[in-house]
Structures are given as C-alpha cells and as structure tokens.
Amino acid sequence: MSLLTLRLQEIHNKLHAKEITVSDLVDESYKRIAAVDGQVRAFLTLDEENARAAARTLDGQASGGTRGLLFGLPIGIKDNIVTEGVTTTCASQFLKNYNPIYDATVVRKLKAAEAVSVGKLNMDEFAMGGSNENSSFHATTNPWNAEYVPGGSSGGSAAAVAAGEVFFSLGSDTGGSIRQPAAYCGIVGMKPTYGLVSRFGLVAFASSLDQIGPLTKNVEDSAYLLQAIAGHDPQDSTSLNTEIPDYVSALTGDVTGLRVAVPKEYLGEGIDPKVKDAVLSALKVLEGLGAVVEEVSLPHSEYAVATYYLLASSEASSNLARFDGVRYGVRAENPKNLIDMYTKSRSEGFGDEVKRRIMLGTYALSSGYYDAYYLKAQKVRTLIKRDFDQVFEKYDVVIGPTAPTPAFKLGSQVDDPLTMYLNDILTIPVNLAGIPAISVPCGFADGLPVGLQIIGKALDESTVLRVAHAFEQNTDFHKQRPSL
Amino acid sequence: MSVTIKDVEHVAGLARLALSEEEKERFTEQLNAILKYAEQLNQLDTDGVEPTSHAMPLVNVLREDERRESLPIEKVLLNAPDEEDGQIKVPAVLE
Numbered sequence: 225m226s227l228l229t230l231r232l233q234e235i236h237n238k239l240h241a242k243e244i245t246v247s248d249l250v251d252e253s254y255k256r257i258a259a260v261d262g263q264v265r266a267f268l269t270l271d272e273e274n275a276r277a278a279a280r281t282l283d284g285q286a287s288g289g290t291r292g293l294l295f296g297l298p299i300g301i302k303d304n305i306v307t308e309g310v311t312t313t314c315a316s317q318f319l320k321n322y323n324p325i326y327d328a329t330v331v332r333k334l335k336a337a338e339a340v341s342v343g344k345l346n347m348d349e350f351a352m353g354g355s356n357e358n359s360s361f362h363a364t365t366n367p368w369n370a371e372y373v374p375g376g377s378s379g380g381s382a383a384a385v386a387a388g389e390v391f392f393s394l395g396s397d398t399g400g401s402i403r404q405p406a407a408y409c410g411i412v413g414m415k416p417t418y419g420l421v422s423r424f425g426l427v428a429f430a431s432s433l434d435q436i437g438p439l440t441k442n443v444e445d446s447a448y449l450l451q452a453i454a455g456h457d458p459q460d461s462t463s464l465n466t467e468i469p470d471y472v473s474a475l476t477g478d479v480t481g482l483r484v485a486v487p488k489e490y491l492g493e494g495i496d497p498k499v500k501d502a503v504l505s506a507l508k509v510l511e512g513l514g515a516v517v518e519e520v521s522l523p524h525s526e527y528a529v530a531t532y533y534l535l536a537s538s539e540a541s542s543n544l545a546r547f548d549g550v551r552y553g554v555r556a557e558n559p560k561n562l563i564d565m566y567t568k569s570r571s572e573g574f575g576d577e578v579k580r581r582i583m584l585g586t587y588a589l590s591s592g593y594y595d596a597y598y599l600k601a602q603k604v605r606t607l608i609k610r611d612f613d614q615v616f617e618k619y620d621v622v623i624g625p626t627a628p629t630p631a632f633k634l635g636s637q638v639d640d641p642l643t644m645y646l647n648d649i650l651t652i653p654v655n656l657a658g659i660p661a662i663s664v665p666c667g668f669a670d671g672l673p674v675g676l677q678i679i680g681k682a683l684d685e686s687t688v689l690r691v692a693h694a695f696e697q698n699t700d701f702h703k704q705r706p707s708l
Numbered sequence: 709m710s711v712t713i714k715d716v717e718h719v720a721g722l723a724r725l726a727l728s729e730e731e732k733e734r735f736t737e738q739l740n741a742i743l744k745y746a747e748q749l750n751q752l753d754t755d756g757v758e759p760t761s762h763a764m765p766l767v768n769v770l771r772e773d774e775r776r777e778s779l780p781i782e783k784v785l786l787n788a789p790d791e792e793d794g795q796i797k798v799p800a801v802l803e
Binding site for chain 1: 711715716719720722723724725726727731735738739741742743745746748749750752754757758759760761762763764766768769771779783784786787788789790796798799800801803
C-alpha cells in the first residue's frame with residue numbers, strides 16, 4: 225500500500241517516529257506519477273528537482289521541535305495558481321513560457337506549512353470548461369475509466385488525488401470547477417466562502433466568483449488543508465477579514481437535530497436516476513444519524529446557468545484583456561503595428577472556448593446590450609442569492625447531487641457548449657451566492673463515482689465539514705480507489 | 709435579438725480577436741444558441757431588484773501612502789517578450 229493512501233495523522237506519526245522521511249513521501253509521489261501519469265495525464269509540469277531538494281532540507285530539520293500536520297506532504301497545484309520559478313501556463317499556449325516571479329498567497333502558506341509541491345496540474349484553459357478537454361496541451365483522463373473525462377476545470381487536480389499521485393491538491397472553483405471533478409473522480413472537493421481564501425496569485429477568470437479550495441481523499445484532510453490556506457490577505461482586496469475557526473475540531477460526527485433542506489429542483493428533470501438514488505440513500509444515512517430532512521424550493525435555480533454564463537463571460541472578457549503580448553506571454557511575430565500585435569497574439573494564443581467566452585462577454589457588455597444581458601443577470605443573481613438566504617433562515621445545510629450525471633465520455637460534448645454548460649447547473653448557484661459547498665463521494669453509477677453536494681451558509685464551513693464528515697464516517701465510498 | 713456575422717466581426721474587433729471565416733460562422737451560430745438560452749431571464753420580473761455584482765459586501769481597501777520597495781527591473785522584465793535598455797519594447801505607437 226502506498227504511503228500516500230494513509231491518513232494524514234498516520235503519516236505524521238510515521239515521520240515523527242522517523243519510520244519514514246519526507247524524501248520517502250516525495251519518492252513515492254514521483255514513482256506513482258511515473259507509473260500512472262502516462263494514462264491519467266494529470267500533470268503539466270513536474271518540479272522534481274526543487275521538490276527533492278525541499279524534501280532533503282525538511283529531512284535535515286525534522287529532528288527539532290513539533291512539526292505541523294502538513295509537514296512533508298506531497299501536494300499538486302492547479303496550473304492557474306502562480307508558483308515562483310515554476311512555469312504557470314493556465315493550460316494555455318499564450319502562457320506556455322510564463323515563469324512567475326512570486327508565489328500565490330496559498331502557495332506561500334503551504335510552503336510555510338512545509339508541504340512539498342511536486343508539480344502543476346492540468347486544467348481547462350484559463351479554467352473555462354467542464355471536462356479538461358479544453359487544455360491546450362492534452363486532455364486528462366478519469367482514473368476510474370480512461371474513456372471518460374475527469375471533469376473540469378480542476379480535472380488534473382482531482383485526477384492526481386484519485387490516482388494517488390499526490391497526497392492532496394489545490395484547485396479553483398468559478399462555477400463548480402472543484403466540486404464537479406471531485407464528484408467525477410470519487411474524491412472530496414471543497415469550495416470555500418467567497419473571500420475566505422486569498423485569490424492573490426490566482427490567474428483571474430471571473431473575479432466575483434473564483435475561489436481556491438482543497439481536493440482531498442477524505443473530509444478530514446479537507447479540513448486540515450482549508451485551515452492552512454484560509455485567512456485574511458491584505459494583497460487581495462476581496463479577502464474577508466474574519467476569525468478563522470478550528471475546522472478540524474468541527475468534525476464531531478454528530479448531526480443530531482441538524483436541519484437539512486433538499487431543493488426539489490435539485491432532484492427533478494435532467495438528473496440521472498442512478499445519481500438521484502445515490503443522493504436519496506445518502507439522505508437516509510443522515511436521517512439515521514438524527515438529521516431532519518425536508519424538501520424545499522429554490523425557485524430561481526433554473527436561471528442560474530444563464531446568469532452565470534453572462535456574468536462569468538463578462539468578467540472573463542475584462543480579465544483576459546491583460547493578455548496582449550506586451551509584458552508577458554507569447555507575442556505574435558511580425559506585427560504591422562501595436563493593435564495588430566495585440567490581435568495576432570491573442571488570436572494565436574487563445575483556444576476555442578476562451579475565444580467563445582470572450583466574445584460572449586464582450587457582446588454582453590457592449591453598448592446597447594449591457595442592460596439587457598449583463599445588468600439583467602446581476603439582478604437575477606440577487607434573486608438566486610435571496611432563495612438561499614430564505615432557506616438558510618430555517619435550515620443548517622442544503623443537500624443535493626453535485627452533478628446531474630456521472631462523468632461523460634471524452635469527446636462526447638466537446639462540440640456542444642450549451643450541453644456542457646448544463647453539467648454545472650447544480651454547482652453554479654453556490655458561486656453566484658458566494659457560499660461554501662463540498663462534494664463527497666456517495667455512490668457509483670455504472671462503475672463511475674457519484675458526488676453528494678453539501679451547501680452551507682456564508683462562512684459556515686464548519687457545519688458543511690461536520691455534515692460531510694459524519695456522512696463519510698458512516699459510509700465507505702471514499703475508501704474505494706480506482707484500479708490503476 | 710439575433711447575432712449576425714457582422715455583429716461577430718464587430719465584437720471580435722472590440723475584443724482584439726481576429727477570427728477565421730470558419731470561426732465567424734461557428735461563433736455566430738453558438739452565440740445565438742447561448743443568447744437564446746439566456747433570454748429565459750426575461751421571464752423574470754426584476755423591476756426594483758438591486759443588481760448583485762459581488763455576493764459578499766465589498767469595501768474599499770486603503771493603505772497608508774508610504775514608499776515601498778518595488779520589484780527589481782530584471783524581475784519585471786523576466787517574462788517580457790522583447791526588451792531594450794531596461795524597457796519593454798513594442799511596435800511603434802505613432803506611425
């Protein structure tokens with residue numbers, strides 16, 4: 225059994241007792257990558273030399289003092305989070321040579337906690353997509369079945385954890401990009417409250433929705449990783465200045481009297497019957513533990529996808545204006561003039577999905593259409609947020625599936641953007657409302673994992689983690705691993 | 709409302725994108741499908757509803773106006789596609 229499949233506390237104890245070294249852990253990670261990444265293709269960049277050097281340094285220091293729990297753990301980082309001296313591409317040809325001159329705040333925090341980054345993980349280009357097929361380098365495959373997508377846009381981050389290549393990873397979630405791939409790959413993925421985790425050093429897609437979060441094998445690891453990365457950052461003007469609770473101590477296993485709302489819209493039309501069955505069984509488990517489950521309505525759910533694509537694309541068109549070939553990135557050759565240089569550099573550097581969203585966003589923000597599309601979507605966002613506010617007056621959590629179906633086959637939706645967008649119908653409302661949610665494994669459909677989504681009030685990560693942990697303690701879906 | 713190839717050309721110009729004829733046709737079709745889908749928002753009465761640009765309350769973040777160390781020039785230029793004499797070089801702005 226690989227060291228990387230052990231519980232965090234067990235690894236910590238072994239390191240402390242000197243049964244293993246950090247170099248052993250890093251070795252194990254690269255061995256596993258060498259064995260399976262030819263098929264999974266989760267990584268874009270391996271940072272082996274630095275990781276081994278960091279491991280040796282940590283091994284040299286290990287004798288003194290008490291170490292934090294993340295000490296020595298191999299981690300993978302989504303390639304839209306900047307890492308000093310290690311190429312960060314956002315899976316785009318535009319940034320294929322980009323060498324960041326600083327670390328993102330989350331990376332700085334993980335380095336301070338003495339975790340070891342082993343490399344950068346594949347994604348949909350600029351985090352736009354739900355399948356990892358929009359990476360301009362190569363597609364990642366689902367570790368459970370290589371004919372299927374791992375989900376997106378943090379598909380590399382989810383697949384690397386599911387395949388046992390890293391202990392855990394970081395992803396980013398704009399419309400479900402942590403939770404949906406976590407569900408498809410049978411692991412735990414958490415999107416924190418907007419503003420809880422600093423976005424400094426995250427290459428922006430849609431700034432009012434993006435949030436960095438952990439992808440892990442179980443809920444306990446998720447709590448530990450969140451603890452390490454949460455907190456106020458003066459370098460991010462949207463970072464919340466709030467007290468960070470002890471997330472690990474929230475994992476009590478007790479959900480007695482907890483009030484669970486199940487939106488009827490989340491189990492209605494378009495939900496795969498096997499997904500629905502798995503979610504209903506999961507609700508029974510929670511009821512068995514003393515939770516009170518009741519049906520509610522989030523009446524504006526059906527408008528979330530349209531709202532999201534207008535707002536996210538508008539913000540993307542604005543954020544991606546900085547990619548002009550002047551200060552960084554790939555500049556087109558032999559431009560006629562400055563405007564021609566911008567245009568050629570962007571046209572050669574961006575892939576299909578990125579261009580499509582820039583076009584949609586530019587259109588929605590353009591003179592004459594702003595009120596009809598962008599402003600209208602912002603107003604509907606208010607209605608979607610109010611739906612949640614009303615439900616949370618009476619309930620502690622909202623529970624439903626993470627995605628309407630299990631993973632789909634590679635290539636099956638790639639020419640149909642609208643169908644692809646609808647895969648995110650259950651995760652998007654959470655981003656629009658800025659609230660936290662986690663996806664935990666809750667079953668299988670035709671051999672592919674199914675995810676259960678637990679949504680909480682703003683800044684109430686503790687309750688979300690508590691419910692997820694209680695469910696996990698009473699099921700064994702999270703213990704099942706793909707046979708790679 | 710429906711988007712024509714001419715609209716797509718106009719928007720591509722605003723976005724500084726040069727599209728091939730094939731891309732123009734495909735994006736016209738796909739943008740029409742997406743915008744048609746988005747028109748379902750018109751079913752909702754949003755009169756008097758405040759727009760939400762951020763889910764969490766945002767306040768201006770200010771700091772003291774004091775001198776701070778800036779990045780060294782070699783770091784600033786590390787990723788620049790073209791440079792000369794410590795400056796980023798681009799094609800002539802004035803003809």
